[in-house]
Amino acid sequence: MTVSVTALNRYIKTMLENDNRLSAIAVSGELSNFKCHTSGHCYMTLKDEKSAIRAVMFKSSADRLRFRPENGMKVIVTGRVSVYERDGQYQLYISAMQPDGVGALFAAFEQLKEQLTKEGVFDSEKKKAIPKFPDTIGVITSPTGAAVRDIVNVITRRYPIAEVVIYPVLVQGDGAAQQIAEAIDFFDVENAADVLIIGRGGGSIEELWAFNEEAVARAIYRCSIPIISAVGHETDFTISDFAADLRAPTPSAAAELAVPSREELIEQLRQNYRRAYFSVSKTIKNNKEILSRFSIKNPLDTINQHRILTDNTVRHMNNAVLTNFETKSKQLAVAAAALSALSPLKVLERGYGVAQKQQKVIRSVTQVSLGDEISLTLSDGKILCGVTDKKEERHG
Amino acid sequence: MAETTFEKSIKELDEIVKKLELGELSLDEMLALFERGISLSKTCNKLLNEAEKKVNILIKKDDGVQKQQFSSSEGEL
Incomplete structure (x- = not known):
């Protein structure tokens, strides 16, 4: 019995597709010759140390990939085994693929991260400041x-x-x-x-x-x-x-x-106000101190000082004069008393008289001669007398 | 986005306080700066005490996006 190539391939295909174990199978292996065509279908070879199998992933499945398959990557694929009749090539029709070993998501994460890092998407220089x-x-x-x-x-x-x-x-x-x-x-x-x-x-x-x-x-x-x-x-x-x-x-x-935080900002404003106020009042205080230290003398001060000095001097002087005056007054009183005691009028009142010749007081009989006219002053008037006799007498 | 009045004012106020604290100014300069500082701090306070603003949620409509007031209690439904 002779069959055509087509019939043979179709027969083999039917055989394979009727095997339940081959219609939904998970296979682990390493990717090689991975290629995605513009159609969106991806073709690859899955291999291990000793063996290899052709595989295809159609666009509808490939679109659901959460990572980018690469040659050398260990993957777990699920799919079915069938035959590509034209080439008589049996192959794996992959419906899902995930990286083997680490979780698929983690691998995808690492991969995207690496790619975006390369592209500079994460560059810190490109980060914008948060307002x-x-x-x-x-x-x-x-x-x-x-x-x-x-x-x-x-x-x-x-x-x-x-x-x-x-x-x-x-x-x-x-x-x-x-x-x-x-x-x-x-x-x-x-x-x-x-x-x-x-x-x-x-x-x-x-x-x-x-x-x-x-x-x-x-x-x-x-x-x-x-x-x-x-x-x-x-x-x-x-x-x-x-x-x-x-x-x-x-x-x-x-x-x-x-x-x-609005509260923090308000507090910050308050502190700024306090700091500004403090430094301004401090400066003013310092300046006042400096000013007082260098104190340019007020001319009025000098005048006042002189005035005080003058006043003091005057007071001292007055005191001195007063003291002096009192002393003198006392002396005067004593002198006046003495004078009063010596007053000729008092003597005259007691009955004495002053004999004068030509306005001169006669103190000695020798000052007069017989026949002279002399005056005798008493307490209430004068008597004119003529000298009729004179006799010298010695007292004591 | 340009700096807001607030940001500018608070920056200037900070600089004024620093200058005042250095104390290397003439009395006239110092008093002028102090006056400016007081006016800035008033402006800032005023801006900080502005009325509270709303929380809005964007609602997609046929003719674009509209703002609507958002209430977080509705969000729990």
């Missing part, structure tokens, strides 16, 4: 999670004078990454915020996955508004954390990084 005093804060997250509540609470408590604009997005599942990227682009194009917070609360690596997608990383990178990324908990790191201008460990922390 200190934003007027509007854009928040890209789920409108129903704890994250949005935490962010709104922190911002309205710390800095209620800023506006918060929430752009609601899916943060996990199909389409999440796309929505997040669109939201970032929206704020960027509309220039609708001064700073953006993107993020979500904690979850499994699969739940956080949207923030590890290339679309999100690239949207962050091209956005001209500074972005704070806060995905999951402190220990979760995502691609968007690396791409963002600032990573916050949690959504609440992101809100704290986005706005200053």
Whole structure:
């Protein structure tokens, strides 16, 4: 019996496809000759130390790849074995592929991270500064999670004078990454915020996955508004954390990084006022001290001092004069008393008289001659007398 | 985004305080700076005491995106 090549290949194909063990099989091996055609179909050889098998992954499956297959990579593929009739080539039709050993997601993460690092998406020089005093804060997250509540609470408590604009997005599942990227682009194009917070609360690596997608990383990178990324908990790191201008460990922390505290600012203002006031009053005080030390003498002071000196001198002088005067007065009184005792009138009152010749007091009989005219003064008048006799007598 | 009035004012105020604390100014300069500082701190205080702003959520409509007031309690539903 003779059969055609086509019939043989078809027969073999049917044989293989009817084998249940071959219709859904997981195979581990190393990739080689990996090629993706423009059609989107990918062709490769899967091999181990001793053997190799051709494999194909059609576009519909390849589009779901979460990593970029590379030659030499150890992978686990699932699919079925069938025959490509034209070449009589049996091969593996792959429906899913994941890196072997480490988890598929982790590998994909590392790969994307490496690629974006190479492209400079994470470069620290390209990070934009977070504005200190934003007027509007854009928040890209789920409108129903704890994250949005935490962010709104922190911002309205710390800095209620800023506006918060929430752009609601899916943060996990199909389409999440796309929505997040669109939201970032929206704020960027509309220039609708001064700073953006993107993020979500904690979850499994699969739940956080949207923030590890290339679309999100690239949207962050091209956005001209500074972005704070806060995905999951402190220990979760995502691609968007690396791409963002600032990573916050949690959504609440992101809100704290986005706005200053009004209370702290008011306190800072108060302190600045106090410091300014203190330094100004200190300078004034110092200047006053310096001024008093160098004290240019007030001319009035000198005059006053002289005046005081003069006054003192005058007072001393007055005192001296007064003292002197008193002494003299006493002397005068004594003298006056003595004088009064010697007053000739008193003598005359007692009955004595003063004899005078030609206005001269006669003290001796020898001053007169017989026949002279002399006057005799008494207490109440004068008598003119003629000398009729004279006799010398000696007393004592 | 350009610096806000607030950011500028608070920066200038900081610089004024530093200059005053150095104390290398003439009395006239010092008093002029002090006066400027007081006026800046008044401006800043005023800005900080502005009315509280709203929290809005963007709602996609056929004719674009609209802002609507957001209440976090609704978010819990």
